Amino acid sequence: MRDNGVVVVSPEPLSFDDVIAVARHGAAVRLSDDAVAAMAASRQRVEELAESPVPAYGVSTGFGALATRHIDPALRAQLQRSLVRSHAAGSGPEVETEVVRALMLLRLHTLATGHTGIRPVTAKTLAALITSGITPVVHEYGSLGCSGDLAPLAHVALTLMGEGVVRDASGRLQPAAEALKQAGIEPVELAAKEGLALINGTDGMLGMLVLAIDDLTRLVRTADVSAAMSVEALLGTDRVFAPELQALRPHPGQADSAANMTRVLAGSGIMESHRDPSACTRVQDAYSLRCAPQVAGAARDTIAHAATVAARELASAVDNPAVLADGRVESNGNFHGAPLAYVLDFLAIVAADVASMSERRTDRFLDVARNHGLPAFLADDPGVDSGHMIAQYTQAAIVSEMKRLAVPASVDSIPSSAMQEDHVSMGWSAARKLRRAVDGLARVLAVEVLTAARALDLRAPLKPAPATAAVVEALRETVPAPGPDRFLAPEIESAVRLVADGGVVAAAESVTGPLV
Numbered sequence: 001m002r003d004n005g006v007v008v009v010s011p012e013p014l015s016f017d018d019v020i021a022v023a024r025h026g027a028a029v030r031l032s033d034d035a036v037a038a039m040a041a042s043r044q045r046v047e048e049l050a051e052s053p054v055p056a057y058g059v060s061t062g063f064g065a066l067a068t069r070h071i072d073p074a075l076r077a078q079l080q081r082s083l084v085r086s087h088a089a090g091s092g093p094e095v096e097t098e099v100v101r102a103l104m105l106l107r108l109h110t111l112a113t114g115h116t117g118i119r120p121v122t123a124k125t126l127a128a129l130i131t132s133g134i135t136p137v138v139h140e141y142g143s144l145g146c147s148g149d150l151a152p153l154a155h156v157a158l159t160l161m162g163e164g165v166v167r168d169a170s171g172r173l174q175p176a177a178e179a180l181k182q183a184g185i186e187p188v189e190l191a192a193k194e195g196l197a198l199i200n201g202t203d204g205m206l207g208m209l210v211l212a213i214d215d216l217t218r219l220v221r222t223a224d225v226s227a228a229m230s231v232e233a234l235l236g237t238d239r240v241f242a243p244e245l246q247a248l249r250p251h252p253g254q255a256d257s258a259a260n261m262t263r264v265l266a267g268s269g270i271m272e273s274h275r276d277p278s279a280c281t282r283v284q285d286a287y288s289l290r291c292a293p294q295v296a297g298a299a300r301d302t303i304a305h306a307a308t309v310a311a312r313e314l315a316s317a318v319d320n321p322a323v324l325a326d327g328r329v330e331s332n333g334n335f336h337g338a339p340l341a342y343v344l345d346f347l348a349i350v351a352a353d354v355a356s357m358s359e360r361r362t363d364r365f366l367d368v369a370r371n372h373g374l375p376a377f378l379a380d381d382p383g384v385d386s387g388h389m390i391a392q393y394t395q396a397a398i399v400s401e402m403k404r405l406a407v408p409a410s411v412d413s414i415p416s417s418a419m420q421e422d423h424v425s426m427g428w429s430a431a432r433k434l435r436r437a438v439d440g441l442a443r444v445l446a447v448e449v450l451t452a453a454r455a456l457d458l459r460a461p462l463k464p465a466p467a468t469a470a471v472v473e474a475l476r477e478t479v480p481a482p483g484p485d486r487f488l489a490p491e492i493e494s495a496v497r498l499v500a501d502g503g504v505v506a507a508a509e510s511v512t513g514p515l516v
Contacts, residue, residue, distance in 0.1 A: 003030075007105070009127065010035045011113045013315035014105070016307075019210045023102035028131040031112055031123060038114025039123055042323040046117030049329055050076070050192040057321050057331055059117075059193045080190035084161060087154035087199055090139030095152065095204075096435075097135050097167065102207025103149070104130050104156055106314075107198065113317035116197035117329070125160055125188050126198075132183040133169030134159070136176070138204075144416060145337035145427030147320060149204035152428070157198040162187030201318045205340040208431035209310050212347055213303060215438045219445060220299050221505045221515050223354050224260035226448040227292035229468045230361040231265065233455035235274050235372045236285040238265045241293060253304070254297030256516040261293060263512040269463035270456070286370075288360040295357050299350040306343040313340060337427030341410035344430035351437040352402040355444040359395045362448045365455050366392055378454050378482070385485045388451050391492060395447045398440045405433045405440070446495035449475065449504055454482050467511040474498060474507035 002008065007018045010032035021027035049056040055070045071079050104126060110116060111123040129136075136159040142151025158164035159176045166176045168183075180187055190198075231238065241258040265271060284290060321331045364370045366377045366388060379387030409430040415422040453472040456464045464472065478494040480486070498504050509515055 006030055008032050009105070009108050009112045011038050013311070014109050015314070016210055016214065016310070019102055019105060019207065019314075020214055022105045022130060023098040023207065023211060026101075026133060029105065029108065029127050030131075031108075031120070031127055035112035035114070035123075036120045039111065039116075039118060039120045042114045042117045043119050045323055045327050045329060046193050056329060059321075059329070076192050077189065080192070080195035081161065083195040084154050084157045084190065084199065085163070087150050088158045088164060090142035090151045090155055092140035095138040095140060097171075098211060099204065099208055099435075100135050100138050100152075100156070101130065102211060103138070103152060103203045104136075106203035106206055107153060107156065107201055109314075110201055110203070110317050110319060111197065115317035115322045115324070116319040117193050117323045118197045119191060119194065122160065122188050122190070122194055122198075125185060126156075128183070128185050129156075129159065132185065134176075134179050134183060134185075135167045137165045137167065137173070140432065143204060143428035144414065144421070145202070145205060145341055145425035145429070146335060146421060146423070148199070148201040148318060148335040148337065149428055150199050152204045153199040153201060157190075157195060160188045160198070161190065197319055200320050200335050202313065202316075202335065202337050202340055202427065203318075205337050205344065205425075205427040205431050206310065206313045208435060209306065209340055209344055209347075210314075212344070212431075212434050212438055213307050213310060215442075216299075216303050216347060216351065218502050218505065219351075219438070219441050219499070220257070220296050220303065220354065221260065222442075222445050222449075222499050222502075223296045223299075223358065224257050224292075224515065225264055225468075225471060225504055225508045226358060226445050226452060227289070227296065227361065228261040228264040228465075229452035229456065229471065230365070230448060231261070231285070231289045231292070232268055232270050232464060232468055233374075233452050233459060234285075234289060234361075234364055234370075235270070236289045238262060238271060240285070240290050241265075246293065249294075251297055251301060253300030254293050256300060257296040258293035260515045263515065264467045264508050265465050266467070266512075268465035268468070270459050271465070273462050286360075286364065288357050288364070292357065292361075296354060299354050302346055302350045306347055309339055309343045337425030338410065341425040341427030341430045344427060344434050345406075345408035345410050348402075348408075348430070348434045348437045349406045351434070351441040352399070352406040355399050355402050355441045358444050358448045359392070359399045362388075362392050362395055362451050365451050371455070374455055374458055378451065378458065380482060380484045387485070388447075388454065388488075391447050391451065391488060394492065395444050398444050402437050402440045402444075405437045409433065442500045443492075443496050445504075446499045447492060449499065450479065450492060450495040453479075457482050465511075467508045470507040470511050471504055474503055 377387035
C-alpha cells in the first residue's frame, strides 16, 4: 500500500510494485498502526516465554545443532549479539543495492505480521534504515537457502546493532555506527529471540525473484519485438502467427506472443513484397522464426507460474519459531527455500532458451546461404569489412554461459550445522545465477535488435512496418545507420541500454499501443 509515495508495511501482503518501488526507486517506508499493534501483542508472548523455566527454542536456548543448551537469562542479550555476529559470515563481492533493499523490506514485512515476536522499536529501526537509504554490505556467498538467507540477513541485523559496514544514501562506504549517527538512528540492543527473528527468512531469494520477474516480463515483450524484426528482415511470413492457428494449441503465453508479433509486423512493406506465391517459393520458415511464439509463449507461462509462487511468498510470515494467533510459539520448517529455489532455477532455463533462439535468428542474418539477398555478415564491403560477424560471437559466448547457468542449484543440497540442517534449498545460489542469466538475455536480445535493424535498413527501398521502423529510429538516436566497420562495442552497449530500460518495447508500442 502507498501513502504519498511511501510504502506502508502492514500485516497484509506487499505487492510486486511495492518491492520494486523500494528496491529500485528508493521509496521510503513506514509501519502501519496495526503492524505495530500486532508486533506488540506477539512480543508480550515471547517475554512470557523468556521468563519461563521451560526452554523455548530461540528464546532461551542456543540455535541449530546447539539448541539443546538452555541459556541463563543473564546471557541472553549476549546470545542475540553472538548469533548475529557469528552468522554475519558472508564472503565475496558485494550484493547489489537493489537486492539488499528488497531483502530488508521483505524482512520488515514478516516482522510486521506479528508472527515473529520482535519488539516494535526494532522493526521501526529497520524501517528507518530503509528510508534513510543506508544499505548494509551483504556478500555474494553465505546463504544455503535454509534456514532462509541466514548470512545475508545477519549482515543487515549487524547494522541495526551499529556494527559492520554499510553504504550511505550517496553510495559511500563507511562504518555502520557512523552512518547511523549521521542519519539520527539509534542502534538497537537486541532482546530475546530478536536476532533469530531478523535472520530466519527467505527474503533474499524472494527479493531477487520479484526483481527477476519484473525484468523478464519486460524482456519477453522485447523478444517478441526482436523476433518480429528478424522475421520481417529475413523475408519470413507472419501467416503462422494467425490467431486461429494459435487457438489449436491454447497456451495463453503463446497466443499473447503471436498477437504481439502480428501487431508489430502490421503494415510492413517488406512483408507485402513477398506475399505473392509466384515471387516467394519457400514453403515454411526455420524454427527460430516460425516457432518464436511457442518458445517466448512458454517463457511467459513459466514467468506467470513463478509470479504465483512469489505472490504466495509475499503473503507469508517466515520465521522459526513462529508466534501463532492463539499465543503458541511453535517450531516449523517454513524457512526452507524450496518453493522459491525451484522457480528461480526454472526461470534460468527460460532465459537461456529464449536467448538461444534469439542467437539463432541473428546467425541467419550473417550467412548468405540463409539471409535471402543480404550481404555477407551484413558488411558494407564483405572481405574488407566484417560487419556483425563478431557481434554474433559475443551473443554465442553469452548463450553458452547461460546454458551453464541453467543447471539447477536446487538439486545440489549440501548438509550443514552438524547434520541438523541436512537438506538445504540452495535458493540464494539459484537467485544469484538467475540475475546473471537475466543480464545475459538482455545482451543477447540487444545484439538481435542491432542486427535486425541493420538488415531492415539494408532492405531499402522496401519499407518496414511502422512499429519496427520506430524501433530502428529509437536505436539510430545512438547508433548510426549501416556503413563501413566502426568500433562495435559501444553500439552493442547502446542497444543493451535500449533493451534493459524498456526502450525497444516503448518504441514499438508508440505505434501498436500496449503489447501484452
